[in-house]
Amino acid sequence: MNPWTLYPASRFSEFQNAWQHLNQEGRNSALLDPAFLAPALELFGSGNEQLAILGGSTPQAMALLRPTGRWGWETFQPSQCPLGYWVSRPELAWQDVLPSLLQSLPGFPVVLGITQQDPDLIPRPPASRTLKTLDYIQTARITLQGTFDAYWQARGKNLRANMKKQRNLLIKLGLVPRLEILTQAQDMDQAVRDFGQLESSGWKNDQGTAIHRDNAQGQFYTRILESFCARGKGRVYRYWFDDVVTAMDLCIADDTSLIILKTAYNEQASHGTSPAFLMRQESFQHLFEENALGRIEFYGKVLEWHTRWTDEIRTLYHVNGYRWGFIPALLGKT
Structure with missing residues (x-):
C-alpha cells in the first residue's frame, strides 16, 4: 500500500489544519503558515500543483509539489515565498520519506527537488547515493x-x-x-x-x-x-x-x-x-x-549592507532525491 496520497492542490483548504499542525510541531514558521501559503498558491500557482500527504488521517509529512518537465518534480515555491513548501514531524528524516514520495508521483520522475530549506527548521541531511544537498544562499538574522x-x-x-x-x-x-x-x-x-x-x-x-x-x-x-x-x-x-x-x-x-x-x-x-x-x-x-x-529574520541573500547590522549568517539548502543511485553522476551532482 502506497504511504503517500496525492490530491490536487486546489483542495489544500481541506487539509490546512493538518498542515498547520505539522508546522506547529516544528518551529511554527510564519512562512509555512496556511495564511501565507494559501494566497501564494491561489495567486501564483499554475494549476498543476499536487498536495502530497504521508500518513493518512494523521499526516507525518506534507508537501506542495509541481512538475518540472518530463522527469522531475519540485516543491511549489513562487519568488514571493522564501521557503519550499514542505512540513513534517521533527523526527522524520529526509532519506526515509523521499524515495517513497518519488515513486508515488505521476510520470515516472527520476529526481525530486525540495527547494530552499532552512537548517533552523529542518536540519540539513547527510548525502547518500540517492540523496544530495546543495547550498542555496546565505541569509542573515539578528538575535534580540x-x-x-x-x-x-x-x-x-x-x-x-x-x-x-x-x-x-x-x-x-x-x-x-x-x-x-x-x-x-x-x-x-x-x-x-x-x-x-x-x-x-x-x-x-x-x-x-x-x-x-x-x-x-x-x-x-x-x-x-x-x-x-x-x-x-x-x-x-x-x-x-x-x-x-x-x-x-x-x-x-x-x-x-x-x-x-x-x-x-x-x-x-x-x-x-x-x-x-x-x-x-x-x-x-x-x-x-x-x-x-527572539529574532529578526531577513531570509534574502546576504548583501554587504546586511553585514553592517549583523554577523549571524547561515546557509539555506536544497535537497534532491533520486530514483537510482547512478542518476546524480549522470547529472554531475556527485
Whole structure:
C-alpha cells in the first residue's frame, strides 16, 4: 500500500489544519503558515500543483509539489515565498520519506527537488547515493538579546557614525523623521498602496516588478498582511520625513521571529540619506525594547549592507532525491 496520497492542490483548504499542525510541531514558521501559503498558491500557482500527504488521517509529512518537465518534480515555491513548501514531524528524516514520495508521483520522475530549506527548521541531511544537498544562499538574522544600546555599540563605527551624520543632516534640512508601526488589518490595504508607490518610484517600476495594489503581488501582500494582523502577527513599518513616506518594511511574525518580507524606499525624497537604514535603526530599537520576539529574520541573500547590522549568517539548502543511485553522476551532482 502506497504511504503517500496525492490530491490536487486546489483542495489544500481541506487539509490546512493538518498542515498547520505539522508546522506547529516544528518551529511554527510564519512562512509555512496556511495564511501565507494559501494566497501564494491561489495567486501564483499554475494549476498543476499536487498536495502530497504521508500518513493518512494523521499526516507525518506534507508537501506542495509541481512538475518540472518530463522527469522531475519540485516543491511549489513562487519568488514571493522564501521557503519550499514542505512540513513534517521533527523526527522524520529526509532519506526515509523521499524515495517513497518519488515513486508515488505521476510520470515516472527520476529526481525530486525540495527547494530552499532552512537548517533552523529542518536540519540539513547527510548525502547518500540517492540523496544530495546543495547550498542555496546565505541569509542573515539578528538575535534580540540584551539591550539595544549593547547591540548598537557592537555595530561598526562606520555605521554608527553614518547614522549620526544622516540624522544631523535631517536636522539641518529641517526635516523631522517619524516611525509609524501599523498593526491593524484595516490599515493594510492603504499600506500596500503606499508601498507600491515607493517601489514605483525606483528601478523596480522600470523592470515591471513593482507591487501595485491591483496586481497579483499587491493582492498577495494585502491578503497575508490582513490575515496575520487579524491574529496580532502582522506589522508594517512606515517611515516619514515630515509628511512624505520615505521607507517601508512589510513584516509578519510567528511565536519567535519577525520576518521582513519586503522593503522599499523613496529614492526621490531621500535628501542624501538612507531612509531604510534610518527606519531600521528605530524599528530595531523598538523590537529590542518591546522584548516580545527572539529574532529578526531577513531570509534574502546576504548583501554587504546586511553585514553592517549583523554577523549571524547561515546557509539555506536544497535537497534532491533520486530514483537510482547512478542518476546524480549522470547529472554531475556527485
